[in-house]
Amino acid sequence: xxxxxxxxxxxxxxxxxxxxxxxxxxxxxxxxxxxxxxxxxxxxxxxxxxxxxxxxxxxxxxxxxxxxxxxxxxxxxxxxxxxxxxxxxxxxxxxxxxxxxxxxxxxxxxxxxxxxxxxxxxxxxxxxxxxxxxxxxxxxxxxxxxxxxxxxxxxxxxxxxxxxxxxxxxxxxxxxxxxxxxxxxxxxxxxxxxxxxxxxxxxxxxxxxxxxxxxxxxxxxxxxxxxxxxxxxxxxxxxxxxxxxxxxxxxxxxxxxxxxxxxxxxxxxxxxxxxxxxxxxxxxxxx
Numbered sequence: 035x036x037x038x039x040x041x042x043x044x045x046x047x048x049x050x051x052x053x054x055x056x057x058x059x060x061x062x063x064x065x066x067x068x069x070x071x072x073x074x075x076x077x078x079x080x081x082x083x084x085x086x087x088x089x090x091x092x093x094x095x096x097x098x099x100x101x102x103x104x105x106x107x108x109x110x111x112x113x114x115x116x117x118x119x120x121x122x123x124x125x126x127x128x129x130x131x132x133x134x135x136x137x138x139x140x141x142x143x144x145x146x147x148x149x150x151x152x153x154x155x156x157x158x159x160x161x162x163x164x165x166x167x168x169x170x171x172x173x174x175x176x177x178x179x180x181x182x183x184x185x186x187x188x189x190x191x192x193x194x195x196x197x198x199x200x201x202x203x204x205x206x207x208x209x210x211x212x213x214x215x216x217x218x219x220x221x222x223x224x225x226x227x228x229x230x231x232x233x234x235x236x237x238x239x240x241x242x243x244x245x246x247x248x249x250x251x252x253x254x255x256x257x258x259x260x261x262x263x264x265x266x267x268x269x270x271x272x273x274x275x276x277x278x279x280x281x282x283x284x285x286x287x288x289x290x291x292x293x294x295x296x297x298x299x300x301x302x303x304x305x306x307x308x309x310x311x312x313x314x315x316x317x318x319x320x321x
Contacts, residue, residue, distance in 0.1 A: 036090035042080045045070060050092035055083050064172060065204055071113045110207040116170045123173035127166045131177045131192070134159045138191050138220060145227050151262045153217070160216040164199050164209065171200045186315070187226065190308055195219035197304045210266075215297065217265075218272040222305055225254025235315045252277055252286050268297065276301035 037052065045051075049070045058066050061082055069092070070076060079086060118126075137159040145151050167174050178193050198219035202212045226234060229251050233244050240248060255273050259265060275298025278284035280291040284302070294302075313319040 037087055038090050039085050039087050041085050042076075042083050045076045045079060045086070047071060047073075047076075048093050050089045051079070051086050052089045053087035054079075055085050064175065064200075068204070071206070072115065074115070110205060110211065112206050112208055114168055114203050114206065116172075118169040118173075120170050120172045120176070123166060123170040124176065127173040127177055130162050130166050131174065134163055134195075135188055135192050139185075139188050142187060142191075142224075142227065145224065145258075151221075151224065151258050153221075153262055153265060156220055157213070157217060160195065160199075160213050160220065163195065164212045164216055167196070167199045167203055168209070168212070171203055175200060186312070187223070190223065190312055191220050193308045193312065194222055194304055197308060198300065201300055201304060214266050214268055215272075215300070218269050218297070218301060219304065221255060221259060221269070222273055222276050222301060223251060223255065224258055225251040225256070227258075228254040237315050239316070249277070249285055271295055272297045272301050274298070276305050278302060 047070050050067070051070060052067050054061065062078055068075075137155045141152060141156055163174065174196050178196050195216045196219070198215040199212050202215045207215070229248060233240065233248050236244070252274065256270060259270055259273060272295070274287070275289065275294055278287065278289040278294050278298060279302065280294065280299070282288050282290040310320045
C-alpha cells in the first residue's frame, strides 16, 4: 500500500480513498474504502473533508487498470449511480424484502418436505432484489438491520444474498453477475437442511464428530445444486468455496489464495460477516 494524504481539491476520478480526516460514521459512504468513479463522490468529499488518504497503488488509469493489480481484482465495467433517494427506495424495498423472505421460507419448507430444490421463485425474487440494490443499496442494507426476521436460516439466507449483491454493485459487476451473486448467497447453506437440527441449534461447542457433520453442509449444498436444472454457470464454484480461506485453513478442499475465485472469496467474507452479526444459538451477535 502507498498511503498518501492529499487535499480534497486535488481529488480526481480513479483515485482510491482509504481514509478520511473524520470518522466514516455519518458520511454517505457505505464502505470504508472506495474508488472515485464520479464527480458526485468528489463533491461529497469536498463538503465533508479537508483532506483524505488514498492508496496510490490502487489508482485506476484511463484504461481502467490499477498498477500492479491482478486482472481478477479489477472492478467490472458498470458504474452504478443512485437513481432513487434512500427514503423513496425504502418504501419499494420493504415490499421486495417481504416477498423475498417469504419466498425463501417457502422454498426451504418445500426442500425439507420433498428433498427437492425449486429455484425458479428464488431467481425471480433475486432479480427484484438486485434491481432495488442497483437503484440505491442503502435502502436494503437498512432493512436487513431493522426488519423482524422469520428464523435464523431465513435471516441468514436473505442477509447473505443482499450483501453479495451489494458487494457486487460496489465492484461494478454486470446485472447478470449481481443476480448470480444474489442467488449464490441464498444457496450457500441450503445443504444444512440435511444436517440434524440438534447439531445446528446446539448452544454449546460441537464435538469433533458433530463438527464434521456440520461441515458436511457444503457438499450437501453442492449435491442439491447439481440435482437442480437451470442454475447459472459459476454457482457451484461459489458455494463450494465459501468456507475456503486464503491461507489454506478452510474446507472442504483446503484451497489457498491462488485457487480461490474472486466470487468464492467474496462469499467467504460475506458469509463470515453475516454469521458474526447475526444472533446464533451458540454465540451473541456482534455490532
